[in-house]
Amino acid sequence: MLLALSATVIVIVALLWDLAWPPLKDAYERHRARRALVPASMDGYDPGRERRAEQRARELLCSCVNEEEWAMYRDLGFIRVWGSLAQGPARSGGGSGGERRPAPGAPYAYLVYPHKPIVAYLPQTRELLSEYCVEFPDETRPYGSARLPDSDDVLAKWMALTGDERRVIGLANLHLPGRQVDPKHVRRDLWRLAQWERARLERSSPSEGSVPAP
Amino acid sequence: MCPARPWPFAIIALTVRLLRMKPGHGEVLLAEGDVDVREDEERLVEEFRRQLDAGMWAAVPLQSVAGRREAVMVKTFDQVPREADRVIFFPRAAGGA
Secondary structure, eight states: OHHHHHHHHHHHHHHHHHHHHHHHHHHHHHHHHHHSOOOSOBTTBOHHHHHHHHHHHHHHHHHHSOHHHHHHHHHHSOEEEEOOOSSOOOBOOOSSSSOBOOOTTOOOEEEEOTTSOEEEEETTTTEEEEEEEEEOOOTTOTTSOOOOOHHHHHHHHHHHHHHHHHHHHHHSEEEOTTSSSOHHHHHHHHHHHHHHHHHHHHHHSOOTTOOOOO | OOTTOOOTTOOSOSOEEEEEEETTTEEEEEEEEOTTSHHHHHHHHHHHHHHHHTTEEEEEEEEOTTSOEEEEEESSGGGSOTTOOEEEEEEOOEEOO
């Protein structure tokens, strides 16, 4: 009788152990994970430092570009830079397989996004011409990364384009539109830009029926 | 309005600041000085050369006569326009993926 009772108890304990052990182990692991010290930075990345860096970069960008360009970046997240070369940028591909260019003198512009290729387009038709993949890597990697803050990247592109467009375009890798930046996204940005400019124009011009101040 | 925007009526800058973009930090002040003071100018020229030797590009943000802002890329300190109040160094461009 005693033997049978003992065997039953052992079986019950074994079964309970089998059932209870995994959740107990998980609970213990979770407890340890909660109490573990998390390092302040992973691979040198400190979100607070990056945020402060971006804030500084924004102030620098703001102090360098035109007021309209700054407002554009602040509101839309990109800057439009007008092209100044007599011969516009190359339109990669284009069906014939070769490089084609817009008519000489045709106005063209670039959309400058942070850490994305520069997108060349024709403002009149909103035709996307090409993507210019260009980076400004700081190989000294002061905090483990060669990547400038977003606004510094935009400012570097803006300075390079307004200061020496031919050189930066010559150094960039030319690609078809859509290789990295979704053309739908760019077209939507161009539409947003048009809306933004219209609203800005309306704000700056006196409304109908208003009487100018004497 | 941008608080860091320089005074719009400044014609001749009193001092020139050399700034460098830095990952994880934003811009860093490398040197500052009056180009009319010989010691300051020498220090500025030396720092300018050091940055270019390190492979940086140098640009001077300016305001054109028409009021538009643009940058001028410079390769020597002599090329820095007289009215410039700062030179910004940034890593040279490289073709991306």
